[in-house]
Amino acid sequence: MSPRFFSRPSILLLSYPRSGSSWAGKVLATSKQLAYLREPVTQPYLKRFGGEQAVFKAEECHQDISIYKKLADDAFAGLPCLHKGVVDCKRDFWPFFKTFKQKILIKEVNPAAAQFYCEHYQPVLFLLLRHPAAVALSFHERGWLKRHAELLNSETELDEWARFGKLYGTFLAEAVDVANHYQNAKIITYEELVHDPKQQFADMFAYSVVDVPENFDSVIEQYCYSNDDLSSGFQTERNSKLTSQKWKSKLTSEQLGSLRKGFLETSLAFYREPGDWLL
16 A cells, blocks of 8 residues: 655644543544544554553664554554554545545654654644543553553552552653653643633644634534543543543542652642642
């Protein structure tokens, strides 16, 4: 398959896993000018090539860097891996279809690879942050928390919640530093998106230099104010405000205190005020 020819720069929506990037990516993908790929690097890396963690520094010394870079090269060239769920709409990429989209939108969930992506592909970067308690709760509900926290097993004085908080804050602080020194980056928070989705997404379309969809009002209604059941946690059509504060009714004070302890050991300048952590 030959690559489609897309305009540069590509758009990269980058976040920690379980931070709302699938939801935000689907909203952005409603633009007729964007061809959307959902985790074209992470999904095949984990499920086809046996990668152990979604979040890690993509450095030359990493044992899987050649695999990771090949997947990224193909994605940014418009040659998406055929792994299930990566291609949002086949018509956007296969040459024999007549429809043509101007830019590639890539959604990825390894903020520790921010420097790698910016250096190699020079995308427009949207770095999406979310309250660490919301992300930790989602990991916990899916049985991922303990395994992820094993990245800090040497820090035996911290339990798995504190380790997660420290990992989250450390990886995101480094990604924020990359974004702050990169000429074409915008840092956004999930909480800002759900508070005023129409304005926030309109700003993201403008920053990407693409048009908002013609049915923008109905898009916002569909993806941001839906009454669909949220029990699985994977829906992209949702009442987004209900998801932003879910952790306040689900976490115990002990879990939250431990998470905050580890998080505050990092330098991430977001979510540090005492009021950010009130149940």
